[in-house]
Amino acid sequence: MCNEKISDENLQLKLEDPIEYYLKNIEDPEIMAELRWEDPYFYDYILRLHFINEMQNHENIYRCPECRGNIITDIDSGEEYCTCCGLVTRTHYPYVAGQRLMLDYGLK
Structure with a gap:
């Protein structure tokens, strides 16, 4: 059953x-x-x-791999980025201005 x-x-x-x-x-x-x-x-x-x-890398990251700053998520765009250096670690969009993004932590 x-x-x-x-x-x-x-x-x-x-x-x-x-x-x-x-x-x-x-x-x-x-x-x-x-x-x-x-x-x-x-x-x-x-x-x-x-x-x-x-x-894809599924681990949550809280520290920037470059400068060790805090990683936050932008609510509007969904991007995860560093508050200190501005490094984008994850995003939903695979292309920007016609150029393919190669993010170390993958797409969301």
Whole structure:
């Protein structure tokens, strides 16, 4: 009975948010093999999202790696930056003025 409830929740998640469903079940070989067979392009997309998520740094930082100043989050833009030297450690935007940003602590 409990397994049926879990499978119903998984089915609901699969229908409502398939990306979240497959990222949650990335380690399940049966689910991923089924996806690879049914939609190889979506399978590649899920693998790419998983890779990007694993490569990003998820640790919270409170001190600037350059000057040891305090890191704060700007509420308007969502950027995390140092109050002393202005170093941006994380942001939501991958590009500024057409140039790709390479942030040591990844994107939010």
